[in-house]
Amino acid sequence: MERLQANATENQNTPVQKYKIIPIMTALLLAGFIGMFNETALNIALSDLIHLFHISAATAQWLTTGYLLTLGILVPVSGLFLQWYTTRQLFTASLLLSILGTVLAALAPGFELLMIARVIQAAGVALILPLMFHTVLVIIPPEKRGGAYGLIGLVLVVAPAIGPTLSGLLIEQLSYNWIFGLSLPILLFSLLFGIRHMQNITNVTKPKIDLFSILLSTLGFGGIVFALSSAGEGEGGIASPTVVISLLIGVLALILFSIRQLRMEQPMLDLRAFKQSMFTMGTVMLMLAVMVMMAAMLMLPMYLIRVQGLNAFSAGIVLLPGGIINAIMQPIMGKVFDKYGPRWVVPAGLMVISVVLWLLSGITATDSLTHIILLHTFLMIGISMVWMPSQANGLNQLPPSLYPHGSAIMNTVQQVAGAIGTAVAVSIMSIVANKSLLQSADQANSANAVLSLTEGIQQVFLVAIFVSVLGFVLSLFMKRVLMPGRNDD
Structure with a gap:
């Protein structure tokens, strides 16, 4: 990290400036960590919230989809924010919104206020995520960005990795409100630390x-x-x-x-970035990987709780190894990308994902937990091989003038793909499960309800196979990029 700090300069036709990379990235990563934790923290609790609030699965799913949808709506505007406000202003606004939303979520007695709190939380994250990736583009040279994005991936993946386990424990011992109460001290520390150390790295042009x-x-x-x-x-x-x-x-x-x-x-979101072929390819790869991951992260907890009969904490324990492995793989994949590029890493990752999804499409209520742990772990390994290499390679091809727009586009795609992934997964599961239950002889029998739900979950993974296979075919055309506008393979 010291080597990056010594070499970092602003790459936007402004005087050379050294940045305190470690304090800046620490503040951003802490805020991003809680943002990602909050994004997935309620997945493990959805089954409990359905009964607690007396709502349908599709309604409960809006606590996740609504969060992602808010990000998808606001993140496109972030490119404009990066040109209107300083880094310190955006960082402070992001943390204040996140803190407000977290306080409301911790105090929420019912679905309505919790939904509002989720939207406010997402508004804060919509500012911090593009700011984080834009900061890497400005202060870290292209040949080192794979490692930097790997570090971001490590921190951002740790949050959803420990989220289900920690959330499950809190739900079993206390209530869902404590999921957010635990986040508050970290957000407050991040705000104070960022106020002390954050530097302004954006060019304020006010278009x-x-x-x-x-x-x-x-x-x-x-x-x-x-x-x-x-x-x-x-x-x-x-x-x-x-x-x-x-x-x-x-x-x-x-x-x-x-x-x-x-x-x-002066577009709000400069879509001319898509003229760069590897940026377009990286964006597509990112979209496909996020759709698959978010669908799986919603379906597997539902399968473990409602089909296998586990409680929320036990389901979190089952999903923990895969999340930890994914976090460990992120910086490793970043280093591999810096050395070899994405040409072989991304296709191999998509092959792993496709095989795992095929196996998941055949899961039943009698499958062992060891089998589920292994499948989830290999799914996370595959996703780590696709996500950061694709994103880093695509952004590397952009000229500095398109950095704010490129970061905003990729973060928009990431959030909207997550929203689409969860929405499509729940829609397919609900449609198939309801149809299967209606065709059963005894609809009141709980065993038939479990079988119908299992069939719906299987169908989600079956559809996801086509997404991953499409990604594999496209990934064969990826080329390494080290300089803006040029393919180096």
């Missing part, structure tokens, strides 16, 4: 704010995710008027948003 672009972006991402989430509710499924209309509005708004951005001299 024109286009409210129509913001509206189109919100309608586009919001409409699509709302449609997919609603597909699991009601009798109409994906053919219901609510789903069809929301999807059409979302797609149309995104098309208009894209056309407007390409015609503007």
Whole structure:
């Protein structure tokens, strides 16, 4: 890290400046850690919250999808924020929003206030994640970024790795509110530490704010995710008027948003970044990996609790080894990427993911926990081989003028892909499980309900195989990038 600190300079046609990399990254990583912890902390609690709040699985899923949807709506605007406000201002605003949302979540007595708290939390994370990746692009040279992104991956993955176990323990011994109460001291420390050490690394140019672009972006991402989430509710499924209309509005708004951005001299989100082929490839790989991971992180706790009959804490213990291995693999994959590039790492990762998903599509209520632990662990290894190498390689191809936009685009894709992954997973599971239960002879029999749910979960993993295979085919065309605009393989 000292070598990075000695070599780090601002790469945006401004005077050479040295940055205190370790304090800056420490403050950002602490905030990002809690953001990722909060993003997945309630997954293990959804089954309990369904009974506690007397809500459906599709409604409970909005505690996760709503969080991700808020990120998907706000993160596209982050490229604009990075040009309007200083690093210290954005960091402080992010932490204050995260603290407010966490306090409300810790005190929430019911679903409504908890949902509001989740949205406020997500607003804070929507600022910190793009700021973190943009900071790496500015203060760390391209040949060292794989290691830096690996460090980010280590910290950000540790949070969801320990989240299910810790959340399960708190739910069993106390209540879901304590999941957020535990986060509060870390957020407060991160705020104070960042106020003391954070440096301004962004160029404040204050481009024109286009409210129509913001509206189109919100309608586009919001409409699509709302449609997919609603597909699991009601009798109409994906053919219901609510789903069809929301999807059409979302797609149309995104098309208009894209056309407007390409015609503007100062776009809110500069989509010209997609002219760089490896940036486009990296973005697609990231999207596919996140969709698969978020679907699995939602389905496996539900399978362990509602099919295997485990409590929340035990389910968290089962998922802990895979999360820890994923965290360990992130910096390793970062170093491998710095040395060899993504050409062989990413396709190999997608092969591992595809095989694991095929095995998961055949799980039953009688599968051993050891079998589930191994499958989850290898799934996380595969994802670690795809995620950071694809992201780092894509961002490396961008010129400095597109750093804010590239970071915003990839973080937008990450959050929206997560929202789509969870929404589609719940929709498929609900549709298949309900159809299977209706066809059973005794719908009141709990054993039939378990069999129907298992069938729904199996179908989710079966569909995910097609996503991973598509990713594998595309990954064969990846090339290494070390300099903006140039492929080095």
